[in-house]
Amino acid sequence: MAADGHRHVLAIGGLRGPDRVGLNREGAPLLLGYAATLTGARAPRICVLNTAAGDDSGAYVRSYQLLGEIGGRLTHLQLFPMPNAADPEDLLLSQDMIFVGGGSVANMLAVWQVHGVDSIMRRAWQAGIVLSGVSAGAICWFTSGTTDSFGIDLRPFTGGLGLLAPSYCPHYDSEPGRRPLYQSLIADGSLPPGIACDDGTAAHFVDDGLAAIVADAPGPCGYSVERTAEDTAAETVLDTKVLIGRLSAIHVRSRLLSLLTAPHIRVRSPDSRNSRRFT
Numbered sequence: 624m625a626a627d628g629h630r631h632v633l634a635i636g637g638l639r640g641p642d643r644v645g646l647n648r649e650g651a652p653l654l655l656g657y658a659a660t661l662t663g664a665r666a667p668r669i670c671v672l673n674t675a676a677g678d679d680s681g682a683y684v685r686s687y688q689l690l691g692e693i694g695g696r697l698t699h700l701q702l703f704p705m706p707n708a709a710d711p712e713d714l715l716l717s718q719d720m721i722f723v724g725g726g727s728v729a730n731m732l733a734v735w736q737v738h739g740v741d742s743i744m745r746r747a748w749q750a751g752i753v754l755s756g757v758s759a760g761a762i763c764w765f766t767s768g769t770t771d772s773f774g775i776d777l778r779p780f781t782g783g784l785g786l787l788a789p790s791y792c793p794h795y796d797s798e799p800g801r802r803p804l805y806q807s808l809i810a811d812g813s814l815p816p817g818i819a820c821d822d823g824t825a826a827h828f829v830d831d832g833l834a835a836i837v838a839d840a841p842g843p844c845g846y847s848v849e850r851t852a853e854d855t856a857a858e859t860v861l862d863t864k865v866l867i868g869r870l871s872a873i874h875v876r877s878r879l880l881s882l883l884t885a886p887h888i889r890v891r892s893p894d895s896r897n898s899r900r901f902t
Contacts, residue, residue: 626663631753632786632828633658634761636793636820636843637725638689645823645839645866651692653839653866654825655722658755659693662719667695670718674734675726675759678703682724690722702734712743720753723760729772731759732782741784748786758793761825765791767814769805777804779813787828790817795846797822806856809848819846824863836863 625631635654645653659667669690673682678701690697700714701707708714715721721744723731735741748754754764762768763783767790770780777800783791792805801819808814818826818833821843827835836845847859 625661625751625753628751629829630748630751631658631661632748632764633661633753633755633825633837634764634791634793634818634820634828635755635757635825636761636795636845637797637822638757639823639839647692647866649692649694652689654823654837655690655755656693657825657827657837657866658722658753659690659695659720661753664695664719667693667719668717669693669695669697669720669722670715671697671699671722671724672701672740672760673699673724673726674702674740675728675731676724677726677730682726686722686724695720700740702738702740706738711738711740712746715740715743715747716750716752718747718752720755721747723754723756723763725756725758725760727772728759728762728768728770728780729782732763732784744784745786754786761793761820762791764828765789765817768792768817769801769808769814777801779804779808781814787831788815789833790814791826792817792819792848793822795819795821796843806848806858809850810854810856812850812854816847816849818861819848819858821845836861838863838865841865 647653647656671686676682683699687697700711764786765783766785767781767783769777769792771777792801794801820826823840823843824838824845826845827837844863845861847861849857851857
């Protein structure tokens with residue numbers, strides 16, 4: 624259970640390269656450190672899944688490198704060619720945080736369903752285990768999103784776990800096809816309204832609602848994309864909190880308290896960039 628008794632999901636739009644990713648004082652990526660701090664544990668138990676990358680060994684090496692500086696107790700669940708844990712449910716439900724890497728969200732969820740991991744993830748969410756992930760590992764918590772799981776061309780994906788009702792789009796600034804496709808799919812009703820995140824940005828959901836957009840450096844943003852009455856897409860830039868340096872548990876909890884008592888997430892003051900309509 625998270626320290627504050629709430630359910631938390633941190634959906635990361637993308638982790639930027641080593642020369643651009645924001646790091647805390649311990650050398651861990653700020654966004655991953657933020658997710659770990661939500662647990663309230665001094666040395667959080669963190670389980671990594673790279674099912675979306677076919678449990679590639681290199682993906683686990685990178686994950687351990689990225690998360691190792693947090694100071695938690697790391698483990699992983701791989702499902703290829705067979706589960707590495709005798710009881711995946713016991714492993715996952717004994718964690719403070721679960722982190723899911725990128726790759727093919729469609730293939731990942733198909734494999735999760737075969738092994739019952741989809742149901743376990745729902746129980747983990749209900750139990751207050753902090754859920755986090757990047758790209759495919761971010762889309763999976765929502766109802767739907769955009770994916771290249773089916774080929775080079777991006778397509779809609781509607782088979783998410785549905786823990787969170789909106790759709791989600793990662794890599795909003797780094798992959799040229801993401802933004803126009805996401806807008807068109809929302810405009811024509813193929814996807815429900817949702818949240819998009821640039822690389823270096825994450826959407827933090829508390830219980831069932833969006834509580835904050837956080838970024839590891841100035842510049843990257845999060846966006847709300849809605850369908851208008853004229854069947855166009857309206858994009859709004861959301862207020863983004865830039866994370867700086869080491870994030871103490873007290874800082875994150877005080878920040879969450881202010882967010883939970885606020886009526887809703889703030890939107891940046893209107894200007895030519897912040898609110899746009901697309902056909």
